[in-house]
Amino acid sequence: MTLDAFEHEKSARITAVDWAALAEDEGKRLKALGVDEGAEVSVIHRGVFGTRDPLAIRIGRMTIALRRAHALAIEVEPA
Amino acid sequence: MSRDDPIRHHKVALVGNPNSGKSALFNALTGARQKIANYPGVTVERKAGRLALPNGEARELIDLPGAYSFDAASPDEEVTRKLVHGEFEGEAAPDVLVLVLDAANLEQHLVFAQEVLELGRPTVVALNMVDLAERDGLTLDPEALSEALGVPVIPTVAVRRKGLPELAQAIAEADAHADEEAHSRWHLTLPERRLAAKHMAKGAILSKSTRHTIENGIDRVLLNPWIGPVILFGLLFVIFQAVFAWATPFADALEGGVGAVSALVTDTMPEGFVRDFLTEGVLAGVGSVVVFLPQIVILFFFILVMEASGYMARAAFLMDRLMAGVGLSGKSFIPLLSSFACAIPGIMATRSIPDAKDRLTTILIAPLMTCSARLPVYAVIIAAVIPQTSIGPGIGLQGLVLFVLYVAGIVGAMAAALVLRRTVAKGAASGFIMEMPRYQLPRLKDLAIGLWQRAWVFLRRAGTIIFVVTIALWLMLSFPKAEPGESQMDASVAGMVADGLHPILEPIGFNREMSLALVPAMAAREVAVSALATTYAVDAADEEVAAEGVTDKIAALWSLPTALAFLAWFVFAPQCISTIAVARRETNGWKWPTFMLVYLFALAYVFAGLTYWGAVALGL
Secondary structure, three states, rough: EEEEOOOOOOOOEEEEEHHHHHOOHHHHHHHHOOOOOOOOOOOOOEEOOOOOEEEEEEOOEEEEEEOHHOOHHHHEEEO | OOOOOOHHOEEEEEEEEOOOOOOOOOOHHHOOOEEEEEEEOOOOOOEEEEEEOOOOEEEEEOOOOOOOOOOOOOOHHHHHHHHHOOOOOOOOOOOOOEEEEEEEHHHHHHHHHHHHHOOOEEEEEEEHHHHHHOOOOOEHHHHHHHHOOOEEEEEEEEEEOOOOOHHHHHHHHHHOOOOOOOOOOOOHHHHHHHHHHHHHHHHHHEEOOOOOHHHHHHHHHHHOOHHHHHHHHHHHHHHHHHHHHHHHHHHHHHHHHHHHHHHHHHHOOOHHHHHHHHHHHHHHHHHHHHOOOHHHHHHHHHHHHHHHHHHHEEEEEEEEHHHOOOOOOOOOHHHHHHHOHHHHHHHHHHHOOOOHHHHHHHHHHHHHHHOOOHHHHHHHHHHHHHHEEEEEOEEEHHHHHHHHHHHHHHHHHHHHHHHHHOHHHHOOOOOOOEEEEEOOOOOOHHHHHHHHHHHHHHHHHHHHHHHHHHHHHHHHHHHHOOOOOOOOHHHOOHHHHHHHHHHHHHHHHHHHHHHHHHHHOOOOOOOHHHHHHHHOOOOOOOOHHHHHHHHHHHHHHHHHHHHHHHHHHHHHHOOOHHHHHHHHHHHOHHHHHHHHHHHHHHHHHHHHHHHHHHHEEEEO
């Protein structure tokens, strides 16, 4: 399951990231923020006015905003 | 500062993740006296100040751009990486590093910290914002962290000046060893660093309550998919009100002050070239710059509060979906918002956009936002040709036309972005990845320093350009001198330029007076009003009286299609040399400002023409 489809405010563990689907700088930024295989994250906000874009996720003690396109490249499983 | 100044000898640099409270710590350590410039060749700001050490000596302290990693993903990070590694041309590597860590986010900040410590440079760690960590229920052990990292760790609260003397002392001690050779440490991979960070953070945290951070609660409201945008638009409404309503008395007072000085010069000096130069050239130039200052200061105040409190990232989050529709991201929102006051600070604010193509597109469309210099032009023309009728409860026709002009600018900008992103600024769909900082109460001193710096940068950049242009235009309008019976405007160089322009502008319904007014209005759009006043020989000392006189003349002499075409022209036309000059500076060359001039004038010509012929066809 991708992070985009994962249940709201539930803890997820990242199993794989399709780095090839992301621009180089975006991949670097996500890695630097700790979004990488093995990390635990949870989706805490999704979209505006009923859209699914962008998302805010919780990782460690940080909140990070990213786009649906990024979330679709992140495979997760329940943690 | 001379080369022999002791401050030159050693340099201390603050380095750390974005949102580590680095800037607040920099302000607290250096005070208000800071030198802001650009790093050579890049539009990344270099902030430097003077750090006093306990032994009475002083060092230059620089605030390096925030970085998540030396594996640079943005121009900011690239500058930090090069500088710290001593690879930056024209700037030596810092001798002492102050690594700033957010105490409440250790696990993340310790990852980059290890990269910095691998350099083996003399380093001191500032464990910053320990108060916020306590608020989040964390109790930390600085000694344990110091042992793990192998460098001194000083707990600080920059905004309350806590821990600053201890930090200065530790910097002085590290400085004493700065000339020793660096001992690079063992290099780790990113996963290894992350694992080590986890262990070190665990070891440094004495206790952790499960108390929820206040962010979750606030964000539940401010980022709510339905309530969040409503709050943001409400806030924007208040900001707009403030920018346009609160600024008026200050702008009037500044204008009055410049007018009084001008009158004094007129009274005390003999008539002639020097007096005209001072009043019509120099003072008019100063006046046209300072009149925007109140609006810009008020706008910057709100922007700084939004930034310092942590709300700005939320605003970008809420606007991202909308901006994505035209190929931009939420990060373009703030520059475009600033452009409603003036495109110059707007274009300068694009520096926060990491993606180069995104940034270029934002710079190119910023002049389409209805800036405050357009208002005097709109006001005069609307008052002259649009009847003061009501077309519904509380909706006047004049107000509706003004609203349509604003919307036309926004729609034009969005359409332009859409086209630019598919043509000249083509690139991968811009991403939007950003850390949302924690909420904080902004501190007055940091706001004051930020406000002063931005106002000063505006005055210096815009001021010098507008000033020079106003004087140049005044010379163009004053020479050669008119023969008796001939109007000065007709005889001048500007008049000749207008004669050349008129055949080009005639097909879109512009009369000769309008062509003439467009020439001096290149300095700033609102000059069109006083230029029209001059051409129609409206003899009035006061600007409001002049505007009234112009309104009467336009009402009598212009057809409705002509007046509407003039309004349409000003929605698009890049009639502002300062904006062009700032765009040149921010894009490092003439290519993009030239492109901006051409595409905006082309849009202005086409839309003024469409408006004119459309209105004629409708029999208006």
